[in-house]
Amino acid sequence: MGGAGGLTEDLVLGINDHIKDAVVDVRERGSESVEEGEEEREMVPPRGPTSSSSGVSIHRSSSRPQLDLSGAAIQGNFEEKDPTILLPNQSDDIYHLALDIGGSLIKLVYFSRHEDRPLNDRRKKSIKERFGISNGNRRSYPILGGRLHFVKFETHKINECLDFIHSKQLHWGGLDPHQWTSEAPNNENAIIKATGGGAYKFADLFKDRLGVSLDKEDEMDCLVAGANFLLKAIRHEAFTHMEGQKEFVQIDHNDLFPYLLVNIGSGVSMIKVDGDGKFQRVSGTNVGGGTYWGLGRLLTKCKSFDELLELSQRGDNRTIDMLVGDIYGGMDYSKIGLSASTIASSFGKAISENKELEDYRPEDISLSLLRMISYNIGQIAYLNALRFGLKRIFFGGFFIRGHAYTMDTISFAVQFWSNGEAQAMFLRHEGFLGALGAFMSYEKHGLDDLMVHQLVERFPMGAPYTGGNIHGPPLGDLNEKISWMEKFVRKGTEIIAPVPMAPPGTTGLGGFEVPSSKGDTLRSDASALNVGVLHLVPTLEVFPLLSDPKTYEPNTIDLSDHSELEYWFTVLSEHLPDLVDKAVASEGGTDDAKRRGDAFAHYWIRLMEEPAAYGKFGLANLLELREECLREFQFVDAYRSIKQRENEASLAVLPDLLMEIDSMSKETRLLTLIEGVLAANIFDWGSRACVDLYHKGTIIEIYRMSRDKMRRPWRVDDFDMFKERMLGSGENNRPCPYKRALLFVDNSGADIVLGMLPLARELLRCGTEVVLVANSLPALNDVTAMELPDIVAEAAKHCDILRRAAEAGGLLVDAMNIQDGSKESSSVPLMVVENGCGSPCIDFRQVSSELAAAAKEADLIILEGMGRALHTNFNARFKCDALKLAMVKNQRLAEKLIKGNIYDCICRYEPAR
Template structure:
């Protein structure tokens, strides 16, 4: 096969703007479709990590005393799209950057799927010198789909153009099977998926995207698929289609058909001319395109509905070139499915549906991606989102414009659902979706933007010995600011827009520019100061009677929770010097905004809990003077305690590694803590989180196994991020205690309180959320 037969292209850029971290790429796969080529590659990303208890090293150390940075690596998967007509230059780029620059890949094979895996097999071998291992297209699609459903939050959604919001993100974990996968390419394939290794192609139709594009090219002057879709969005199909009311003068009640239902696609074309004029109603090319879109979509929707109902399936996922997250296509498919199934079948779409085949092909034989050992998560600093491809400036021979890519990072372990969720299939971490609440969305986007300067300054000051810290901090600012502005126009870009997602995105951008823990020095200082007060505080508590001690312990947790560098209005107080007693004095006077303190004290007078799992928040006074005395009380009552802290840094939240070191210092002050640590009745565990918030659908499997083994019957969550922004409305099968101080004036007013209002929410197991903070009342307020 001669290379000249293939179309040339513009030169791809010799830069990491499109192919990020290309120099460290190790393995890749390719999915070649008729229109788009998707390239998948695996890389390791180096970044800074704090090495604790290191010997003094002034060149690498932050403060020259107790710790220094070491190099760490994150495993990352990258997926990038290109048009297939540029296949030659894509392969040239791969050859120059992914193959021949890597001796370790010499003589190896490349995984390939899609029709182009056969069509271009010889070209790939000639260009790359690699053996082409062709992977089954259907199997790759399904493997990729299952991978995304399990690993990417808010991956799936329903779409309705005339509802607010248009996008509704659906949670089906932990039960993703069974489902129907309808892949709409040139034609349509329909697959029934019952398990990872149990699926069948049960049908299809030749009326697919190729039909729409082909007939559209014959009937209109549209020059491409996207132009044809745009044309369809501007048209009115009623000028071309024959409706029920055109035949009967209105509804056909005997058969339950409304007048607006299409009786015959293109039926009016028999009677009217092509161009509108004064003498004939006619119809436009836009009307033709709209009618054609409805014709194809209704056909696909009806067939998919029939297959779904025949096999008793409620969920149908749609993917393929015909959709590519185009609102017009998704709307017509959704309408057709709803109509033909009478609402019994749900049409669902995937944010990254274009990558299913590439992901599936890549996963074949990729040991580093073993889904039995690791979970994955979207990297918000590097991924484009739904309807919001990332802009990039002109570089080299590459024109400025947009790119479409997905990046996901490997977690250190397998993550799974918290076993004590009352309704895991309904679990959503966030109490509010900002896509549904414009007032809250505008406020929080503005809030995060206005506080950005302080994070830039904190990042710079955290690495005083680094000559490029200011440059990297400014790049962090620019990237995060670009993300915030993009979300103003595309709030659905990364799934549900929430306070949690905005916090996570900020952490991802900080890590992107090598600021893994900007508050490290601050946390160390606050821990040291709080430890000096611990012994006297414990002695004070021991001098109180039982009921007074229980109340003081809860007040102590709340007072400690005031110390939060993520709360803009509290930062000023902390910078001036805020003491533990001063913080306690600022708490709302009882009755609190939500006040279950008496119920909690009454429960404590009964039999002790077997095992309590506590999800921690901040370092310093929060953990040392708030949580540790509270834990000590539980231990004295005979309760095993599991302290769950972040796996990775976020703001001034304590990490599990930091907590382990801190508890060694606490043991010198408190023999009770020392004894229980030695007996393993007090344990420190990673929560699997790298966020100020808490997602109970992504906890380490090892932690979940221990929770089940020890019979946990109490869960404590503290802080705004864990107990208000997330999980305020989450019912558990065991008792729960949610404690937080509201340190945002806008949020406090929305909840009916003021600054330093207190949330003390105690619920018995399996109790549904009701009353003042019910789902209907709180979904637009409690975590907005």
């Protein structure tokens, strides 16, 4: 995609992940800027109007105009941290808030602009020029990357909601306060999109309190738009829930319609959806969430919906409901397919003479009520689906709240009445359909064209807890997060597995009892449905060399297998004290760092407990979540000093190694280089087994020792095939060299310096352009794209091949000055691109645009290391030749994947498909 047409489709709204007080926002953004690395900030020349979006993206309404970015320019000083981007041709301000005001709950969807990372480094500039990502190209405009937040309030506490909006200045687009005051926005024209009945009812209140008008959007329009957006744009949005088992369903976008959307709010609406904007409300029922809450409150004196729901988890409805067995003396009425435990009459047993309301347990009442209403909704929904021949029924709305029992009951009803023909499905963003739809209804927001790969869901502290329950806004301030976590740990020791052995806030590290097993800590009936913050990252793209993006699944290990989950839970838990240790040390070991370390550890364990709450979960997701979680507690780079130390030590011995290699014949050299990559891959702080090794010798010693052990044949050994492609089968059969190779690098230190760089050098020697692909953000001791240029520059000091290539690739400072000289053609270039990830693994469905651009002319991919070649992508196939190199540093994985042992090596070569 390129050219002007691409402009609009990349536009995304900027969102800051944490809800912070807008006043302190400017300063805080700086410290958090590591959270996202994909954004670019650049000055843009005025542009003409842009064409509409491309065909592959999501369309809700083709006639809907896009955010007009023409003439966009940064206002004021470009060096400013968060410059305001002026969109002179934009008729209105960009609105950042939409509301769904229902009978019981107010749902807010708002986006925060993304804080842009100042990334004007020379590497980026050079990459842009080389791959044609330059001014005038689609990448050149300011990208309003951002985050979509989901928050809810109870309607009768509408003032809290108004305060919240006011404090964030969301009704002014969440701009920095000094910005909007100085610009004196026109208060009269401010509007917020709103849906739900309350948009009418509370219109005056909003006008009075916030001075904004509510622009009312039709409720059904919004529900459908929201649901369509979620089903198309979010992977793992829909799932089934039967007998406590949650299973995510991959929805084929081309086979989505028609479906029945059942929105369970206070009342229930049933909508037949035939397409974008094409729908009909076919039915509904007045027995909905409001009935549960209203009746429940009268009967139990609960103070909140959540309390009522919570009660139901400990209830036994048999004391209240009349079961078939009660009527038939414990026998099934099998003739008509009713089992003895089927409810014949809800509350039918509550007629006994000598019992009053007080004689029944509120828990039982709540459960009975919940079953009655869920079952009823399931039944009516099914009957309507049947009526219109709809196979799929999606249930949304705030009644469900990820409550396992509710979902099970609805699923049961649908399955029972349909004889298993119809399936109830649920949506993770169940409650926010309307609000999201209202948000989509802003005429110029660009969301229409978002594609799945541009959305990344994160689970910042607080967000997971707002998904299932109403706790008001998510936590923002770091301190607030830590105190919350500490409170949570004190209060919920029975829920959370590891317990601090010393008072929180002082231990810092090691103070955890590592849970021995995950099984007992799983809470099957808890509200395990979490809604994170949607990061809209317009620069992410699908890796163009994937052979079949549709069927591509990054994870090799699926954690829905319970034994796998338990195993990796244990592995990661064991690794936790060491990680906390490193993280705290990386921040100077201060008391503050220790507190954060504790909070991180607890939070991380907490997150691990309910992996299914965050969508379908593989090992890669779990590993990424850990990194996200570290960043959440502002551990920017836990392995910073270790990485630095190992890089220096490795660079010191590199010249010797290169000399040794250069003395070999071409054939020996290639083998030695591959051996070296495999050997150097042992330097991995992500592997417990390897950490223990580190204390046994210097880097070069371990490297040589390790390489000596790498003798062929390896467990998976396609080296001969690779060699033949590289060197040809005989003297007369010289193959043409690869044009461009993408090397996905792994760890810092020996791995990159002694393993991958020498291999890269060999490729350069053959005349192959080399692109080193590294992480955008730190993950364990993986080398990052930011760090690579310095490493290469240092290595280049002792090696002409590397120097010339690095110069050609724009990695060396000097090269900037002699771009047009004859020198440039003296070597094929060595380049560095970031992959868009902050994880030890890589998901090829979401990579940075620069990687995607670099990939276009690549004909060889080398994936190195466990995270990228084994945990993920072990089974991935590519359109070009691929070489997967890794040492297996985990016994179980070795057995599972290659029926081998720990330290076995994999050299898998897969020619292009």
